Amino acid sequence: MSYVVNGEALETGEEDFLLEANFSDDVPPLIAEAEKITLTDAHWQVINYLREKYKEDGQTPNFRNMVAELDEMHEGVDWKKKLYELFPNMPARQGCRVAGLPKPFGKGGY
Template identity: 40%
Template sequence: MALADLERDGHGYLVDLNDWNEDVAREFAEEEGVNLTDESFKLIAFLREEYINNNANQPNERNMVKGLKADWDGKLTTKELYTLFPKGPAKQAGKIAGLPETKRKGGY
Protein backbone atom coordinates (compact mmCIF):
# COMPACT_ATOMS: atom_id res chain seq x y z
CA MET A 1 0.00 0.00 0.00
CA ALA A 2 1.30 3.47 -0.86
CA LEU A 3 2.01 6.08 1.80
CA ALA A 4 -0.71 8.33 0.37
CA ASP A 5 -3.29 5.62 1.14
CA LEU A 6 -2.28 5.21 4.80
CA GLU A 7 -3.79 7.03 7.78
CA ARG A 8 -1.43 9.61 9.28
CA ASP A 9 -1.64 12.00 12.21
CA GLY A 10 -1.45 15.80 12.03
CA HIS A 11 2.36 15.70 11.87
CA GLY A 12 2.49 13.03 9.15
CA TYR A 13 3.31 10.02 11.34
CA LEU A 14 1.59 6.70 10.67
CA VAL A 15 -1.42 6.06 12.89
CA ASP A 16 -0.97 2.26 12.71
CA LEU A 17 2.65 1.09 12.89
CA ASN A 18 1.55 -2.22 11.32
CA ASP A 19 0.96 -0.36 8.03
CA TRP A 20 4.73 0.10 7.71
CA ASN A 21 7.06 -1.74 5.34
CA GLU A 22 10.33 -0.85 3.61
CA ASP A 23 8.50 0.67 0.62
CA VAL A 24 6.62 2.97 3.01
CA ALA A 25 9.99 3.85 4.59
CA ARG A 26 11.37 4.79 1.17
CA GLU A 27 8.35 7.02 0.49
CA PHE A 28 8.74 8.71 3.88
CA ALA A 29 12.46 9.19 3.19
CA GLU A 30 11.70 10.81 -0.15
CA GLU A 31 9.23 13.16 1.56
CA GLU A 32 11.87 13.98 4.18
CA GLY A 33 14.69 14.42 1.66
CA VAL A 34 16.70 11.56 3.17
CA ASN A 35 18.76 9.02 1.24
CA LEU A 36 18.35 5.62 2.91
CA THR A 37 21.44 3.41 3.23
CA ASP A 38 22.12 0.05 4.85
CA GLU A 39 23.10 1.98 7.99
CA SER A 40 19.83 3.92 7.88
CA PHE A 41 17.91 0.65 7.80
CA LYS A 42 19.97 -0.67 10.76
CA LEU A 43 18.81 2.32 12.81
CA ILE A 44 15.22 1.97 11.57
CA ALA A 45 15.19 -1.75 12.47
CA PHE A 46 16.65 -0.96 15.91
CA LEU A 47 14.00 1.71 16.60
CA ARG A 48 11.18 -0.59 15.51
CA GLU A 49 12.56 -3.46 17.61
CA GLU A 50 12.83 -1.22 20.69
CA TYR A 51 9.31 0.16 20.23
CA ILE A 52 7.56 -3.11 19.41
CA ASN A 53 9.43 -5.45 21.77
CA ASN A 54 10.49 -3.15 24.62
CA ASN A 55 7.31 -1.54 25.97
CA ALA A 56 7.08 1.27 23.35
CA ASN A 57 10.62 2.45 24.16
CA GLN A 58 11.86 5.30 21.98
CA PRO A 59 15.58 5.60 22.80
CA ASN A 60 17.50 8.86 22.77
CA GLU A 61 20.58 9.30 20.57
CA ARG A 62 22.99 8.13 23.25
CA ASN A 63 21.08 4.87 23.68
CA MET A 64 20.85 4.45 19.90
CA VAL A 65 24.65 4.60 19.69
CA LYS A 66 25.00 2.12 22.58
CA GLY A 67 22.46 -0.27 21.04
CA LEU A 68 23.87 -0.18 17.52
CA LYS A 69 27.65 0.09 17.91
CA ALA A 70 28.25 -3.68 17.82
CA ASP A 71 26.54 -4.00 14.41
CA TRP A 72 27.94 -0.80 12.89
CA ASP A 73 30.64 -0.64 10.21
CA GLY A 74 33.23 1.71 11.68
CA LYS A 75 32.91 4.00 14.70
CA LEU A 76 29.36 5.05 15.50
CA THR A 77 28.75 8.47 17.03
CA THR A 78 25.74 10.71 17.45
CA LYS A 79 27.16 12.79 14.58
CA GLU A 80 26.85 9.75 12.29
CA LEU A 81 23.17 9.42 13.24
CA TYR A 82 22.58 13.08 12.35
CA THR A 83 24.38 12.55 9.04
CA LEU A 84 21.83 9.87 8.21
CA PHE A 85 18.84 11.78 9.63
CA PRO A 86 19.64 15.53 9.69
CA LYS A 87 16.35 16.55 11.35
CA GLY A 88 17.12 14.28 14.28
CA PRO A 89 17.51 10.52 14.55
CA ALA A 90 14.75 10.16 17.14
CA LYS A 91 12.06 12.14 15.31
CA GLN A 92 13.01 11.77 11.64
CA ALA A 93 14.19 8.14 11.76
CA GLY A 94 11.22 7.28 13.97
CA LYS A 95 8.84 8.77 11.44
CA ILE A 96 10.48 6.89 8.57
CA ALA A 97 10.32 3.74 10.74
CA GLY A 98 6.54 4.16 10.99
CA LEU A 99 6.56 4.82 14.74
CA PRO A 100 4.46 7.38 16.63
CA GLU A 101 5.97 10.80 17.16
CA THR A 102 8.27 10.86 20.17
CA LYS A 103 7.21 13.33 22.83
CA ARG A 104 10.61 13.27 24.51
CA LYS A 105 12.83 16.31 24.27
CA GLY A 106 16.53 15.79 23.48
CA GLY A 107 19.17 15.13 26.08
CA TYR A 108 20.17 12.14 28.16
Protein backbone atom coordinates in the same frame (compact mmCIF):
# COMPACT_ATOMS: atom_id res chain seq x y z
CA MET B 1 -1.14 14.56 5.40
CA SER B 2 -1.26 10.85 4.74
CA TYR B 3 0.89 8.43 2.81
CA VAL B 4 -0.52 5.92 0.34
CA VAL B 5 1.33 2.60 0.31
CA ASN B 6 0.15 -0.19 -1.97
CA GLY B 7 -3.26 1.48 -2.26
CA GLU B 8 -3.68 1.84 1.51
CA ALA B 9 -3.84 5.32 3.04
CA LEU B 10 -1.74 5.57 6.20
CA GLU B 11 -3.03 8.29 8.45
CA THR B 12 -0.60 10.75 9.96
CA GLY B 13 -0.87 13.11 12.86
CA GLU B 14 1.32 15.74 14.39
CA GLU B 15 4.55 16.40 12.46
CA ASP B 16 3.55 13.79 9.85
CA PHE B 17 4.23 10.79 12.09
CA LEU B 18 2.09 7.73 11.37
CA LEU B 19 -0.69 7.34 13.92
CA GLU B 20 -0.08 3.58 13.99
CA ALA B 21 3.18 1.76 13.37
CA ASN B 22 3.56 0.14 9.97
CA PHE B 23 6.37 -2.37 9.53
CA SER B 24 6.06 -2.83 5.78
CA ASP B 25 9.37 -2.29 3.99
CA ASP B 26 7.42 -0.27 1.42
CA VAL B 27 6.80 2.53 3.94
CA PRO B 28 10.32 3.91 4.67
CA PRO B 29 11.22 4.70 1.04
CA LEU B 30 8.01 6.70 0.63
CA ILE B 31 8.48 8.69 3.84
CA ALA B 32 12.21 9.11 3.19
CA GLU B 33 11.42 10.61 -0.21
CA ALA B 34 9.11 13.14 1.47
CA GLU B 35 11.95 13.91 3.91
CA LYS B 36 14.40 14.28 0.99
CA ILE B 37 16.48 11.33 2.19
CA THR B 38 17.92 8.66 -0.10
CA LEU B 39 17.95 5.42 1.87
CA THR B 40 21.20 3.48 2.17
CA ASP B 41 22.08 0.26 3.98
CA ALA B 42 23.07 2.38 6.99
CA HIS B 43 19.59 3.97 7.05
CA TRP B 44 18.01 0.51 6.97
CA GLN B 45 20.27 -0.59 9.83
CA VAL B 46 18.87 2.24 11.98
CA ILE B 47 15.29 1.74 10.72
CA ASN B 48 15.39 -1.96 11.63
CA TYR B 49 16.90 -1.15 15.03
CA LEU B 50 14.15 1.41 15.76
CA ARG B 51 11.43 -0.99 14.64
CA GLU B 52 12.78 -3.75 16.88
CA LYS B 53 12.97 -1.40 19.87
CA TYR B 54 9.39 -0.30 19.21
CA LYS B 55 8.19 -3.91 19.02
CA GLU B 56 10.04 -4.80 22.25
CA ASP B 57 9.28 -1.70 24.31
CA GLY B 58 6.22 -0.10 22.72
CA GLN B 59 8.24 3.06 22.18
CA THR B 60 11.54 4.18 20.72
CA PRO B 61 14.73 5.25 22.51
CA ASN B 62 15.88 8.80 22.92
CA PHE B 63 18.99 9.94 21.09
CA ARG B 64 21.40 9.20 23.93
CA ASN B 65 20.12 5.64 24.30
CA MET B 66 20.16 5.15 20.52
CA VAL B 67 23.83 6.10 20.38
CA ALA B 68 24.74 3.86 23.33
CA GLU B 69 22.87 0.81 22.02
CA LEU B 70 24.08 1.19 18.43
CA ASP B 71 27.66 1.57 19.76
CA GLU B 72 27.27 -1.77 21.55
CA MET B 73 25.76 -3.47 18.51
CA HIS B 74 28.11 -2.04 15.88
CA GLU B 75 31.45 -1.05 17.34
CA GLY B 76 33.86 1.19 15.48
CA VAL B 77 31.24 3.66 14.22
CA ASP B 78 30.85 7.17 15.64
CA TRP B 79 27.08 6.78 15.95
CA LYS B 80 26.50 10.27 17.28
CA LYS B 81 27.94 11.74 14.10
CA LYS B 82 26.56 8.99 11.83
CA LEU B 83 22.97 9.41 13.04
CA TYR B 84 23.06 13.12 12.21
CA GLU B 85 24.46 12.31 8.77
CA LEU B 86 21.65 9.84 8.15
CA PHE B 87 18.80 11.79 9.75
CA PRO B 88 19.91 15.44 9.97
CA ASN B 89 16.61 16.73 11.36
CA MET B 90 16.80 15.31 14.91
CA PRO B 91 17.71 11.63 14.39
CA ALA B 92 15.60 10.20 17.21
CA ARG B 93 12.52 11.82 15.67
CA GLN B 94 13.24 11.80 11.94
CA GLY B 95 14.50 8.23 12.13
CA CYS B 96 11.23 7.13 13.75
CA ARG B 97 9.15 8.99 11.19
CA VAL B 98 11.03 7.38 8.29
CA ALA B 99 10.81 3.96 9.97
CA GLY B 100 7.01 4.22 9.87
CA LEU B 101 6.58 4.58 13.63
CA PRO B 102 4.32 6.86 15.67
CA LYS B 103 5.61 10.06 17.21
CA PRO B 104 8.07 9.37 20.06
CA PHE B 105 7.17 10.27 23.62
CA GLY B 106 8.56 13.44 25.13
CA LYS B 107 11.78 14.62 23.55
CA GLY B 108 12.43 11.70 21.27
CA GLY B 109 11.61 8.57 23.26
CA TYR B 110 12.22 7.15 26.70
